[in-house]
Every structure is written in C-alpha cells, then in structure tokens.
Amino acid sequence: MKATQCYHCGDSCNDDVIEFDDKHFCCNGCKTVYEIFSDNDLTCYYNFQDNPGAIPNEIKGKYDFLESQEIVDKLLDFSDTNTQIVTLYIPHIHCSSCIWVLENLHKLQSEIVNSQVDFPKKKVRITYNSETTTLKEVVLLLSAIAYEPYISLEDYERGSNKVDRSLTYKLGVAGFAFGNVMFLSFPEYFEVDGYWIETYKNVFRWLMFTFSLPVVFYASKDYFVSAYKGIRSKILNIDIPIALGITVLFLRSTIEIVFDLGTGFFDSLTGLVFFLLLGKFFQQKTYNFLSFERDYKSYFPIAVTRINNSKEENVQIYAIEKGDRLLIRNQELLPVDAILINGTAQIDYSFVTGEAVPVLKKSGDKLFAGGKQLSGSIEVEVLNSVSQSYLTQLWSNDVFSKDYKSSFKTITDTISKNFTVAVLSIAIVATIVWLFIDVSKALNVFTAVLIIACPCAIALAAPFTLGNMLRIFGKQKLYLKNTTVIEQLAQIDTIIFDKTGTLTTHKENTISYTGIPLKISEKVLLKSALRASNHPLSRTLYRNFKEEKTIAISSFEEVLGKGISVHQNNTSLKLGAASFVNQELQETSLDTAVHVSFNGDYKGKFSIKNSYRKGVWSLFNALKDAFNLSVVSGDNEGEKDFLQDNLPKDTSLLFNQKPEDKLTVVAQLQKEQKKVAMIGDGLNDAGALAQSDVGIALSENINIFSPACDGILDASRFNKIPAFIMASKKALKIIKLSFILSLCYNLIGLYFAITGQLQPVIAAILMPLSSISIVVFTTVSTNLLGKKIK
Amino acid sequence: MSVIYLLLTLSILVAIVFFIAFIYSVKNGQYDDAYTPSVRMLFDDELVIDKIEKQTKD
Numbered sequence: 050m051k052a053t054q055c056y057h058c059g060d061s062c063n064d065d066v067i068e069f070d071d072k073h074f075c076c077n078g079c080k081t082v083y084e085i086f087s088d089n090d091l092t093c094y095y096n097f098q099d100n101p102g103a104i105p106n107e108i109k110g111k112y113d114f115l116e117s118q119e120i121v122d123k124l125l126d127f128s129d130t131n132t133q134i135v136t137l138y139i140p141h142i143h144c145s146s147c148i149w150v151l152e153n154l155h156k157l158q159s160e161i162v163n164s165q166v167d168f169p170k171k172k173v174r175i176t177y178n179s180e181t182t183t184l185k186e187v188v189l190l191l192s193a194i195a196y197e198p199y200i201s202l203e204d205y206e207r208g209s210n211k212v213d214r215s216l217t218y219k220l221g222v223a224g225f226a227f228g229n230v231m232f233l234s235f236p237e238y239f240e241v242d243g244y245w246i247e248t249y250k251n252v253f254r255w256l257m258f259t260f261s262l263p264v265v266f267y268a269s270k271d272y273f274v275s276a277y278k279g280i281r282s283k284i285l286n287i288d289i290p291i292a293l294g295i296t297v298l299f300l301r302s303t304i305e306i307v308f309d310l311g312t313g314f315f316d317s318l319t320g321l322v323f324f325l326l327l328g329k330f331f332q333q334k335t336y337n338f339l340s341f342e343r344d345y346k347s348y349f350p351i352a353v354t355r356i357n358n359s360k361e362e363n364v365q366i367y368a369i370e371k372g373d374r375l376l377i378r379n380q381e382l383l384p385v386d387a388i389l390i391n392g393t394a395q396i397d398y399s400f401v402t403g404e405a406v407p408v409l410k411k412s413g414d415k416l417f418a419g420g421k422q423l424s425g426s427i428e429v430e431v432l433n434s435v436s437q438s439y440l441t442q443l444w445s446n447d448v449f450s451k452d453y454k455s456s457f458k459t460i461t462d463t464i465s466k467n468f469t470v471a472v473l474s475i476a477i478v479a480t481i482v483w484l485f486i487d488v489s490k491a492l493n494v495f496t497a498v499l500i501i502a503c504p505c506a507i508a509l510a511a512p513f514t515l516g517n518m519l520r521i522f523g524k525q526k527l528y529l530k531n532t533t534v535i536e537q538l539a540q541i542d543t544i545i546f547d548k549t550g551t552l553t554t555h556k557e558n559t560i561s562y563t564g565i566p567l568k569i570s571e572k573v574l575l576k577s578a579l580r581a582s583n584h585p586l587s588r589t590l591y592r593n594f595k596e597e598k599t600i601a602i603s604s605f606e607e608v609l610g611k612g613i614s615v616h617q618n619n620t621s622l623k624l625g626a627a628s629f630v631n632q633e634l635q636e637t638s639l640d641t642a643v644h645v646s647f648n649g650d651y652k653g654k655f656s657i658k659n660s661y662r663k664g665v666w667s668l669f670n671a672l673k674d675a676f677n678l679s680v681v682s683g684d685n686e687g688e689k690d691f692l693q694d695n696l697p698k699d700t701s702l703l704f705n706q707k708p709e710d711k712l713t714v715v716a717q718l719q720k721e722q723k724k725v726a727m728i729g730d731g732l733n734d735a736g737a738l739a740q741s742d743v744g745i746a747l748s749e750n751i752n753i754f755s756p757a758c759d760g761i762l763d764a765s766r767f768n769k770i771p772a773f774i775m776a777s778k779k780a781l782k783i784i785k786l787s788f789i790l791s792l793c794y795n796l797i798g799l800y801f802a803i804t805g806q807l808q809p810v811i812a813a814i815l816m817p818l819s820s821i822s823i824v825v826f827t828t829v830s831t832n833l834l835g836k837k838i839k
Numbered sequence: 840m841s842v843i844y845l846l847l848t849l850s851i852l853v854a855i856v857f858f859i860a861f862i863y864s865v866k867n868g869q870y871d872d873a874y875t876p877s878v879r880m881l882f883d884d885e886l887v888i889d890k891i892e893k894q895t896k897d
Contacts, residue, residue, distance in 0.1 A: 145878045152879065168875040217865050225858045229851070249843060256847070 057083050058195075059100025078105045082195050086150070089157050094150045101146035105195040110378060112192075112200075114352030114363040115185035123205050124184065126174070132162070133179040137198035139191065142171040151196060158182065158190050173198075202366065202384075203347035216333065220326045223268040226260040227319040233257050234316045238810055254306040257315040265299050269322045287465035287508050290472055294503025295322065301496045314500060317812045321505050324820045328512035332519075332532050341530040341758055345419070345441055345732055348400060349384045353377070356428065366435050373431045377422045383429070386438045389414050391428035393611065396420035401440060401732045402549055402683055406558070406586070406657055409626060419732055443708045443736050459536055460784055461511045465504070472502040479803045490805045497807040501798035506791030506819040510784050514827040518780045521835035526763035527745075527773055534759045537743050539777040540724045544672060544770075545715065545737070547729035548682035548692075551747050553659035554764065560593045564645070564653010571647055572597045574622055578615040581605050586643055587613070590655060612643075621648055664768035666695055671771045673697040677723065681706050681714055683733055712736035728770070732756050772838045783830045787823050794819035 054061055056072040057079035067074040070087065074080040082102055086094050094101065114120055127134040141147065147166070151173050154164045160182035164175045173196075177187055191198055233253045236246055269292075276292035279285065295318065302313025354376040355364045361376060366384045369375070374390070377383055383396070394410035401419040410416060416429060418438035435441060476498040483491040515532035522529055529535065546552055567575065577599040579591040604616040612625010623630045623646045630644040630651065642654040672678055679701040680692060686704045693702065703714065711729075715737045718725050727734065727741035730748065735756035738744030746758040747767060762770075798815050801807045864870065 145881075148875060148878050149882050152882075166875055166879075167872045168878065169872060214865055217870065218862060221858070221861050221865070225854070225861075229854060252844070252847070256851075 054100060055079050056095065057100065057102040058104050059102075060104075076104060078195070081105070082193070085157065085194055091150060091153060091156060094146050097146040097149055098144040101144050103141050103195040105193060106197055106380070110354075111381070112185055112188050113354070114350075114365075115183070115188060117352065117363055117365075120205065120351055120365060121184050124200065128179070131178055131180045132176060133184065134174065134176045135184060135187070136172050136174045137188070137191070137200070138170075138172050138204075139196050139198050140171060141196055142166065142168065142173070147196070150194065154190070157194070158186070161187065200351060201347045202345075202349040202351055205351045205365070216326065216330055219268040219271075220323070220330050222263050223319060223323040223326050226264045226268075227316075227323040230257045230260050230315050230319045233260075234312060234809075234813070237312045238813075250312070251306075254312060257313070258303065258306060261299065261302070261315045261318055264319050264322050265295060268326060269295050272325070284462070285466040285469045287461050287468075287504060290465070290469050290499075290502065290504050291325065291508060293499055294505075297496050297499040298503070301500070312809050314809050314812055316809065317500070317816050320813070320817055321503060324505055324817070325508055328509040328516075332512035332516040341761070345444065345735075348382070348419070348732065349435070350382055353381070353384060369431055369434060371431055371434060375429050375431060376426060377429060378426045379422060379424065382421050383416055383418055384438075385418050385435055386432040387416050387418075387429035388432060389416055389427060390430050392426060393424065394427050395423040397423050399550065399731070406659070440708070440732060443712075443733075459511065459533060460781060461508065464507065464788055468504060468507065472498070472504075475502070475799065475803075483805065487805075494803060494805050497802035497805070498799065500812060501802045501807060501815070502795055503816075504791070504795075505816055506794060506823045507788055509820055509823050510787035510791065510827060513824050514780055514784050514787065514831055517828055517831040518776065518834075521831060521838070522773065522776075524835075525769065525773075525838055526766045527760060527769070528762075529760040530758075534743055535777045535780055537724070537759075538726070538774055539781045541676065541726045541743060541774060543677040543679075543718055543723040543725045545718075545725060545727045545741070546678070546680050547711075547727075547731070547734050547737075548680050548688070549659060549684055550730040551728055551734075552661055552665050552680065554662050554749070558589050559658045559660040560590065561656050561658075562653060563656065564651075567645075567652060569597070571620075571622075571652075573600060574602075574615065574617055574620060575624065575645065577602050577617075578605065578613050578622055578624065582607055582613050586657065589657060590643060593655075622646070623649075627654075662764070662767055668768045668770060669696050669700065673699070677701075679703065679714075681711050681737070683707065683711075708733040708736050712740045715740040728762075729756075769838065776834055776838055779834050780831060783827060783834070786830075787827055790826060791819055791823055794822075 053066055053073045055075035057074055060075045067077065067080050069080050069083065072083065074083065079102060082105055086092055122128065125133050125135050139151070142151070148168055151166050152164055154175065155161045158177075160178045162176040162178060164173055166173050175187055188198055188200075233256050236253060237250060272288045272292045272295065275286065275288035279289055298314050298318040298321070302315050302318065305311040305313045349366065352363045352365050353369065354361050355369070356374040356376050369385055375383075375385075375387065389410050389412045391412060393412075394414070394416060395407040396410055396416060397407045398417075398420045400421070401417070407423050408420075415432070417440060418433075418435070419440045433439075436445075476495050479498055480491050480495040483494045512532070515535050518535050519529055519532055522535075572594060576591065576594040576597045579587045579594070580599055581602060582588075600617075602615055602617055606614050608614070608625070608629065612623060612629040615622045624643055627642070627644050630646045642656045644654045645652045669678060678697065678699075680696070681703045682688075683706050684704060689702060689704060692700075696702075706714065711727075711734060715725050715727055719740070719742070725741045726743040726745065727737045728745045728747060729738055730746060734746075738746060738756055738758045743760065744758040745760045745762050746756055747762050747764050749764045794815060798807075798812075801811055
C-alpha cells in the first residue's frame with residue numbers, strides 16, 4: 050500500500066496518523082467531521098466518492114457578524130415569520146458526495162427543512178425554521194462539516210439577481226412555430242393541383258400566417274432593434290440584411306396569401322429565425338461557477354470587529370470610519386488601510402500582489418487593505434475608509450465604469466458592411482433590368498433577392514465557430530467571458546505579464562541557505578522544531594528537509610510573529626525573525642528569511658523566494674518572434690538582472706509599478722495602436738486587466754478568486770498561451786472559410802431569384818441546407834483545431 | 840372531410856399545451872441547473888437502505 054491516505058480528505062498522513070473506527074485520519078479536524086457523519090448515519094457520504102472531504106478550518110468568532118439582523122436580512126432570499134431561505138456559495142462543492150450530504154443536512158439539524166444544491170454554480174439553497182435556529186447556526190453547521198460557505202461583501206450588496214431567460218423563450222416560440230409551419234406547408238409542397246388542396250389551402254395558409262406572427266413580432270425583435278441601432282449610428286451591421294429579409298419574407302408571404310398568389314415563405318421565415326436564435330443560444334455559453342465581473346467586493350468581508358470602549362462589536366465595513374480601532378483575528382482580512390497598534394502582524398498579500406511569503410509588520414507600521422493576517426490577533430487603527438483605501442481607490446478609475454470593449458468590431462460586422470451594400474445593389478440592378486423585360490415580375494424579383502440573400506448562414510458562422518471554440522478552451526481550462534474575446538485574442542500583438550504570482554508561483558518556493566553549514570544533528574533538531582510549528586514559513590521550510598529524521602521535542606515555545614525556541618539535551622535552538630534570533634541583526638525588507646542560532650551562536654539564514662513557473666523561459670522564447678513582450682511588476686528591482694539574463698533581449702521590464710501605473714502602461718501602448726493582452730493574477734493587476742484588450746487572470750485555483758477579467762486561465766496551463774492564441778487565429782480563418790461557403794449558397798439562390806423562378810420550396814430547401822452545412826463545417830473544423838491544442 | 844378541421848384544432852391544442860408547459864418550466868428555473876438532478880436521482884436508493892438500517896438498529 051502507498052502512504053496512508055486520510056479517509057476523509059485524501060491527504061497523505063505523514064507521521065501522525067489518527068486511527069478511529071478502523072479508519073485513518075490525517076488530523077483531528079477530519080476525524081471530527083467523520084464522527085459527525087457516523088453519529089448521524091451519514092457515512093454514505095464516503096461511498097459515492099473516495100476521500101471527498103476537506104479539513105475544517107478554525108472559524109471561532111468569524112461568523113459573529115451573522116448575529117446582526119441588518120446583515121442577515123441582506124443575505125436572505127426569503128424571510129417569513131418562521132421560515133427563512135438563504136443561498137450560500139460553497140467553493141468546496143466538487144462531487145456527488147457533496148450533493149448528497151448537503152441535501153441531507155436535515156439529518157444533522159432538524160431545524161433545516163430542505164436544502165438543494167445547484168452543482169454547476171456551487172451553491173446550496175437552504176430553507177430553515179427561523180424560530181428555532183438562526184443563519185449563524187446554519188453556517189456554523191456547514192463549517193463544522195468542512196463545507197464552509199464563502200460570504201463576501203458582494204453578497205451584501207447584490208440586488209435582486211434576475212436571470213434573463215428571454216432568449217430561451219424566443220427560441221421556444223420560434224421552434225414551436227417552425228415545427229408547426231413545416232407540417233402545415235407539407236401539403237402544398239407535394240399536391241400542387243389537387244382538389245383537396247384547393248378546398249383546404251386557405252385554412253393551412255392562414256394558420257401558418259398566425260404561427261408566424263409571434264415569430265416576427267416577438268422572437269425576432271432583437272434583430273429589428275439591433276438593425277435600427279445600426280442605422281442610427283451609421284454602421285451597416287449584419288442585422289440589417291437579416292431584419293430586411295424577415296420583413297420582406299413576412300410582407301410578401303402575407304400579400305401572396307391575401308391575393309391567392311401562392312403559399313408564401315412562412316416555412317423559410319420561421320426556420321430562418323429559429324436557426325439564427327439557435328446560433329445565439331449556442332454562443333451564450335456561460336461558466337456558472339466563475340465570475341468575470343468581480344472586484345474587491347467579492348473578496349472583502351461583510352463585517353469586522355470594532356473595539357469601542359474596550360467592548361467588541363461587529364460592524365458592517367462601510368460603517369468603518371477613520372480613527373476606529375479594529376480587531377483582526379487570525380486568518381481575517383484587513384478591509385482598510387490602517388496602522389498597527391497592538392500585536393505582531395504577518396500579512397499575506399498574495400491576493401493583492403501575488404507575493405506568497407507573508408510580510409512581517411511591527412506596531413506603528415502601516416498596513417494596506419487587502420492583506421490577510423496570519424498569526425494571532427492584532428489591533429489596528431483605521432487610516433482610510435473602505436472606498437478611500439490605497440487598493441480600493443483603483444476601482445474609482447473610469448476604466449471600471451465604462452464599457453470600452455463593447456465598441457469592438459467583430460469579423461461579422463466587418464463583412465456585413467460589404468455584404469449589405471452588395472445585396473442592395475444586386476436587388477436594385479435586377480429590378481431595373483426586369484422593369485424593361487417584364488414589369489409584372491420586377492417586384493417579385495426585388496423581394497426574391499432580398500429573401501434569398503438573407504445572410505442566415507453568414508450570421509451563423511461566427512456564433513457556432515466561436516461558441517465551439519469557447520467550449521474547447523474551457524475543456525483546456527481557459528475560461529473566457531464571451532466569444533468576442535476569442536476574436537480579440539486573435540488580434541493581439543503585445544503581451545504584458547505581471548511578475549509575482551504570474552511568472553512566479555506561490556505553490557513552490559526556492560529556499561537557499563547562507564551562513565555556517567549546519568551539522569546533521571543540528572538539522573535534525575531544526576526539522577523537529579519546524580514540524581511542531583504551524584506557521585506558513587515553518588511548513589515551507591519543513592518540506593525542504595527531506596532526508597533528515599525527526600525526534601520528539603520536550604521543550605517547545607512559539608512566540609507569535611517572532612519565531613520558535615527549543616531546548617533539547619543542553620542544546621537550545623532559536624529560529625525566526627532576525628530580531629528574535631539575534632538582537633544585533635537588522636531586519637532587511639528586501640527578502641524573506643528565517644534566521645537560525647544554536648546555543649546563542651548565530652548560524653545563518655534561510656532565504657525564501659518565489660520560484661518561477663516551469664516553462665516560463667521557453668514560453669517567452671516561443672512568443673518573442675510574433676509579439677512584443679513586457680514584464681510589469683509592483684516589486685523592487687531585485688530580480689531585474691536575473692530576468693534580463695533569462696528573458697529574450699527585447700523584453701521590456703518595468704518595476705515599482707503601482708496598480709494605477711500598470712493601467713497607464715497598458716493605455717499608453719493602446720495609444721500606439723497596439724493590441725494588448727495583460728496576463729496577471731492579483732487585485733493590483735485589476736486595472737490593467739480591465740484596460741487591456743484581453744485581460745487574462747491566471748489562477749492557481751479557479752474556484753477561489755480572480756479579479757475582473759476577460760478570461761481565467763488555470764495556472765497549470767500557463768505554457769499553453771501560445772497555443773491558445775494560435776487556435777484563436779485559426780478560428781477566425783474557419784469563419785472566413787464559412788463565409789465563402791455561405792456566399793456560394795447565396796449565389797445559387799441569387800440565380801433563381803434574379804431569373805424570377807424562386808419557388809417557396811427552393812427557398813425552404815436552400816436556407817436550412819446552407820445553415821446546416823455551415824454548422825457542420827464549423828463544428829467539425831473547430832473540433833479538429835481543438836485536438837491540436839492538447 | 841370536415842374532420843380535418845377537428846384534427847387540426849386538436850393537434851394544435853395539444854401542441855399549445857406542451858408549449859405552455861415548456862414556458863412554465865423555463866420560468867420556474869427547471870433548466871437553470873441541468874446537472875444536479877441527474878446526480879440526485881441516483882441517491883434515492885441509498886437513502887432507503889439508510890432508513891432500513893436505522894430501523895433494524897433500533
């Protein structure tokens with residue numbers, strides 16, 4: 050057997066396995082969750098999936114803000130005298146076991162009436178009896194079984210989130226009408242001269258007319274609106290010939306049945322609208338579990354603890370004012386800029402800058418909003434309110450309020466201009482020619498041209514190609530906001546990378562030791578001391594000592610935010626901050642280090658640096674010929690020489706960039722007519738991500754957090770970036786080929802139209818045929834393209 | 840031959856009934872989450888076993 054796996058969470062149990070009920074657990078937390086489940090006959094949880102659980106977090110006091118009625122009211126979906134319904138986002142939801150246990154919450158707590166999981170959104174909707182329990186108790190129960198919900202400031206502010214289902218309705222209406230009209234038009238396709246058809250054709254025709262009414266006036270409404278907008282802003286978009294085609298189809302068909310000239314084109318009309326809406330629907334792929342619109346609000350807490358006359362109270366964070374005293378507990382996030390008053394702060398800024406190693410702060414130091422406290426509680430005095438803080442000020446920039454990207458001209462828009470002009474001129478020329486040959490047929494030809502040239506296939510090419518590419522990218526873990534991003538990605542000529550957290554990873558660290566070499570016995574003691582400590586730096590260092598054994602330690606003391614001291618067999622070991630280990634040493638802010646001393650003799654320090662991702666150098670080499678590359682970092686220039694040596698020569702490197710500076714860099718390049726892609730990770734890149742043509746957020750864990758962007762890329766696929774860009778370019782080629790293909794169909798149709806022999810049945814065959822062949826062509830070719838990315 | 844009117848009326852009525860059912864189900868959010876129900880329906884058996892076990896224990 051391999052290393053023992055924890056029965057609950059699947060982590061490998063290293064040295065200290067806890068045995069309980071013939072099962073192995075890696076920690077007490079996992080064992081406790083198992084106990085809760087086994088006491089309540091919920092052990093089925095472990096049958097659907099092996100090791101489905103997570104280690105429960107320490108949450109003492111974290112959810113005290115849920116006692117405030119005002120905050121609770123904002124979070125609830127529904128509240129009655131005795132029933133309350135709440136929807137909670139739980140990032141851990143990942144397998145069928147999760148669904149099962151969350152839908153059986155009522156077995157754990159009888160006050161919970163009902164709970165329903167929405168798996169794609171990772172949300173659970175809980176109905177509970179509010180007379181006997183509270184939201185806080187429900188949240189505590191969830192946390193106890195390691196399904197801790199994620200409640201952020203965004204939840205507090207959300208209004209009524211209505212889902213727009215109008216496209217589904219329209220598609221339903223069009224599909225319903227299309228099906229029925231097809232049946233009703235069958236008799237006239239085949240029995241053109243029969244007695245039977247003469248008797249009943251009017252019934253069939255008027256029924257078809259009735260069915261087409263909702264299609265024209267409801268389902269295709271968007272096309273008319275868009276065409277009208279296009280004309281007003283003097284852009285000949287693709288919706289203009291479509292709207293024209295629909296109008297002409299409807300008017301001519303109506304006139305035909307009123308004057309008994311023919312059956313009309315109701316079949317083509319409803320089919321056209323149905324196929325067009327189908328394309329729109331296909332394009333509308335959304336990743337429910339991701340959000341591309343997040344700002345700092347989805348990261349900040351709802352409330353913090355304020356100390357008021359030595360009493361602790363929970364306040365909503367907008368109520369925090371300058372001068373307030375706040376208590377920030379272990380693992381809590383600082384929502385405002387503040388000065389540290391009491392305690393030692395180890396601040397983790399990884400969400401803001403991507404820097405993995407926590408920063409040590411002493412009382413009197415300034416702390417910036419967005420950092421997470423890692424060791425013990427601290428007391429701080431507020432310097433700025435939430436909206437005035439260093440980080441959050443970034444969001445007052447115009448780039449977040451304006452929608453710059455909506456003005457992007459898509460490939461369909463580009464071609465539709467020429468197309469519309471061509472169709473209108475053909476229609477007019479053909480009509481003029483027919484005026485000389487046979488006046489009675491001139492109007493017939495004019496309408497026929499507009500009908501047959503209706504660019505159904507052209508309008509479908511882009512949605513199906515890009516919609517399918519979006520799904521293929523999604524399978525490759527690049528999640529894009531919408532299909533326009535693919536077109537923009539294909540035009541990129543400049544790529545900007547953030548350094549910390551993007552080129553480097555916070556999963557791995559490079560540890561280097563400088564000082565007097567350590568003896569083996571000293572290393573053993575050091576490793577044993579590190580094992581006993583829970584500090585993130587200790588965990589990192591501990592993993593670095595692979596070969597040494599560990600011994601039991603009798604006297605261990607950990608000073609929060611300072612270091613560890615150990616006494617063992619006349620040897621005393623001190624490790625931690627410079628000031629803790631050796632009074633004379635000065636703290637240097639340039640790197641993160643753990644200092645070591647034995648028996649009071651200073652030995653040396655372990656420097657911890659983020660290591661660069663695998664494949665960074667080859668990625669830059671692959672990109673350097675086709676793109677302008679640059680690295681923009683908020684850090685100091687410490688790494689400049691190293692990067693210059695390893696990156697291609699003409700890569701521009703910028704350091705000491707504030708969040709606003711990064712935005713300006715992007716804007717400056719755009720002024721030079723460059724198409725800029727920004728690849729970043731932290732909140733400090735949010736401005737640049739929003740300003741760039743394509744902003745891609747790199748994320749180690751896509752479920753946790755990423756700033757507003759156009760796409761989210763899983764960090765494991767970092768070196769696939771060139772492949773994604775190439776695939777986008779090829780996707781545009783596929784669209785262009787589809788345009789040519791559909792133009793061929795249009796030419797065949799135009800032949801019938803111009804010669805005045807367009808029968809409804811020809812239109813009814815040609816239109817679906819061209820649409821379906823385009824759909825097949827784009828789907829097959831994009832799938833082939835997708836295989837190449839792997 | 841006027842039976843055709845009856846048949847047409849009936850068939851369209853049936854179609855409209857299904858159409859209304861479709862709109863109703865979309866409106867109720869039945870299509871919002873198309874994945875979870877497919878997993879949920881597999882759980883029922885497990886729950887029954889659970890209950891039986893509990894009864895025999897008691």
